[in-house]
Amino acid sequence: MRRWFDLSFRYKVPLWGSALIVIAALAVSAAFMAQAYDDLRRDLVDSSASLGRALARNVFPAMLNDEVWRAFEIIRAPLSATPGDSTVQPEILLALDQRQQVFVATDPVAAPLSIQMSEIGGDYPALARQLATAPETATVEHIGEQHLYVAVPIADDGMRLGTLVVVHSKDVFLPRFWSVAQRGALTGLLVLALLLPINWYWGRRMAGPLVDLARSIDSVSEGVPHTPPPTDYPYRDELGRLFDAYGLMVRTLQDKNRLEKEMIRSERLAAIGRLSAGVAHEINNPLGGMLVALDNFKRRGGHDQRTLKTVAMIERGLSQIRDTVGAMLVEAKVKSRDFGPQDLDDLVTLLAAEARKRKVTIDIDSNLSEEVPLPATLLRQILMNLLLNAIQASDPSAEVHCTVRRTDGAVVVETFNTGRPIPEEVMSHLFEPFATGKENGSGLGLWVTYQIVSQLGGQIVAERLEETTRFRVVLPAGESA
C-alpha cells in the first residue's frame, strides 16, 4: 500500500485525479440510476393507480349486481393490448370484495373465485395485512419480491364494495430501466473519456515542475547547487513562488560558495605571503653577509684562478638566490612618487622589445589626465607583469588591450588578450607562487602582482570570457595628494 503513496507525483497526481473522477462519475451515475429506477417505479405506480381507478369505476356496477362475467371483461380489457405495445401491461388484476375474497381475477386459475386473497400465497398475505390497516379511500402501494401491487378502492358515493388490485411484474420496467441505465452509462463513459485525458495532462503538467524541483533539491543536498529548474513556470501561484524561492536559495548558496572559495584562496595566499616574506627575510640577512664575505675574500687578493672561479660560481648562485628572494620580498612601504600618465608611455617603451618579438601590438586606453595617489613603482610593476603575461599568452599578430580608468576613489586596470586560455586547474591556483603555466618564467609574476595589489588594499580577478582572458585590478585611490 505504501508503495502507492511513495509514487512520484508524475504518476500520483494523475492517478489520484483519475480515481476521483471515476469515483465521482460512478457516484453520479449511481444516483442517476437510482433516480431513474425510482422515477420508473413511480410512473408505473401512478399509471397503475390511474388504470385501477378507471377500472374500479366500471367494476363498481358489475360488482354491485354480482355480474362476475362483466367484471371479468372489464378488468381483462387492459391485458388484451396487442403484443409489441410499448405500454406496460399489468400482469394480473384482481377485484376483491369487502372481505378480501376474490370477486374475480384476470387469472382465475391462480386466483380462483371466492377464495381469500391471502390464500393465494406469495406476496398476497402481506398485501392483505397492508390493505386491512389502510384507510378506506386510500390507494395502497405494495412492493413485493417480484411484483408491484397497487390497490385502489372500488367505491362509489362513499360506498366501498371492495378493492381492485393491479399487479405488475417488476420485470416489465427492468428493460426500460436498463435502456435508461445504458444511456447513463454511455454518458458517463463519454465524460470519462473526455475528463481522464485532460486530468492526465493537467496532472503531469502540475507534477512535472515539482519533479524537476525535487530533483534539483536532491542535487543541492548532494552539494551540487544547480541553476533553478529549467521549467518555464510563469504563474504566480504557490508553485511559482516556490520556484522563485528555490532560485533565490540557489543563488544565495552559489554566492556563499563563491565567497567561501574566495576567502579560502585569499587566506591561503595571505598565509603563503606571510610565510614567504618570513623565509625571504630570514634568508636575506645571512645572504647579505655571505656576499660581503665573498667580496672581502676577492678583495684580499692573492688567490689562484681555480679558487677565484669557484668563488665566482658561489657568488653567482648567491646572487640568483638574492634575486629570487628579492622578488618575493614585496616592499609596499617604499617611498615612491605618484603614478602619472607618463608612466604609461614608459611602459609601452619598456615592453616594445618583447612585443615586437611576439609581433603583438599593445593598445593602452587610458583616461588618466593627472597623477593618481598610488606608488608609481608598484603600479608600474603591476602593469608590467600583467602586460608581459598578456603578450606572452597572446596569439602572434594579435592585439593586447589595456584600459586604465580613474574612477571615484579607485583606479581600475584591465588587460585583455586572446590566445591560449588559462587551464582550469591553473586558474584556481593562479595567484600562488610557482603556479606558472609557462615553461620559462619565475612563476612569481602574478603572485608578486597579487601581493602588491593586496598590500595596496585592492582586488585582482582573472576571468576567461569566450576567446579572451581578462585581468581586472581595482585599486583604491583617494584624491591626489
Next chain:
Amino acid sequence: MKNHENSRTESARWAWNGAVGTENGCRARSAGLPWRNKTGKKLIWGYELVTATRMKTWIAAVLVLLFGALAPDAGAAHQAPVRIGLTATFPNDQYRALEEWRRYLERRLERPVEFVRRDSYAEAMDLLRLQKIDFAWVCEYPFVFFKGQMKLLAIPLYRGRPYYQSYLIVPAGDRSTRSITQLEGTVFAYADPYSNTGYLSPRFDLQQAGYDPQQFFRKTIFTWSHRKTVEAVASGLAQGGAVSSHVWETLSTVKPELTAATRVVTTSAEFGFPPFVARTGIGAAVFDDLQRVLLTMSEDEDGRRLLRHLNLDGFMRGDPALYDRVDSMIRSFSAQ
C-alpha cells in the same frame, strides 16, 4: 361532409326508434348501428374499439345513403320498419354478416328492417310483449315459458334438422371430469337464466341426478352469451359451463383456438332449435312475408351465403311440439 352530417342525423333517428330501455350513456357512440346500441353496457377498454365503432358509424352512414339512393321503390323505404330482436342464440358478433343479412331481408321484404339486439332473453321477450319489436329470435325456453304470448314464425335448420344440443364443457386442462356431477363445489358458467341449453338443461340433469342445482356449485355466473360461456371456461374463470352445440360448433370453425381451450364432456338430448317468433298482434301480411323470405332463403345464392355465415341450412315452418321436451323440463322444475 354535408351528406355525412345528414346521415348522422338519420342514424340517430333510427337509434332512437330502437333504443327502448337502454340505460347507458355510451349508446351514442354506436348510434349508427341500431342493433348495437346496447354495447354501452359492455365497456371495452382502449381506443381501438372506439375507433372501430366510429368506423362502423361511418360505414353504416354510407350504407344508409347508398341504400337510400339505390332503393328501387321509394315508397317502400318510407314504410314502418320491420323490427327484429336478436339475442345470443348464435355467435352474435358477426357484425358484417348480420348487416348483410339485414340488407338482404330489406331487399326481399321491400321495406326497412331493423335489428334490435338484446343480451338477455328476458329483455328481448319484454320488448316483444311490449310490441316494441315485431319479431325475435329467442331461445326455446322463453318461447315455451311464455307460451301463447307469441307466435312461432320459423325454426332454423341446423345440420339439416331443427335440433341442437347442450354441451357440457370444461377447461381443456381438465382431463378427469366425465359428468356434471363431478363438478360439485366449482364455479359454473350459465349463459342466461332463460336459456335452455345454457341454463335449464344442466340444471335439469343435476336435478335428475338428485342434486339441488341451487346448492351444487360453489358459485355460478351468468355470461349472457354462449360464446362468453366458452370464453369463461377457456380462461379458467369457470370450471364448467353449458353451451349451445350450435354456438360451440360454429366457434370451433371461426375461432378454433377458443374452443380448443375447452373440452366437451357430455352432450344432452336433442332440443328444438331456438325459433323465430312473432308478437301476437303482428299483421298477417308482414308475418307471411317474413316467413316466406326465411323459408326460401336457402333458394338463392345470397341467402345461402348468409346461412353459411350463420352456420344454418335454412328454415322450416316448424311445430311447437318440437319443444315438448323443454316443456316437460320446465314442468319438472315447477313441480318441485
Next chain:
Amino acid sequence: MTVNTLRICLVEDDELMGEALSERFEMEGLACDWHPRGKDALLALQRRRLCCQATRC
C-alpha cells in the same frame, strides 16, 4: 684626527653580516666597533665619541 680616535660603531644583529662587515672595515683600515644590539651600541657611544656610526637592520 688620528686613526685611533676615528672609529666606526656597527650595529648589526645578523652575526654573519656583522662579522663580514667588520672584516671589511678592517681591510679598508677603518676601526670598527660592532654591536649586535642597539642598546649596547648606545652605551658605548656615551662612553666614547665617535665620528660616525653605521647601522643596518
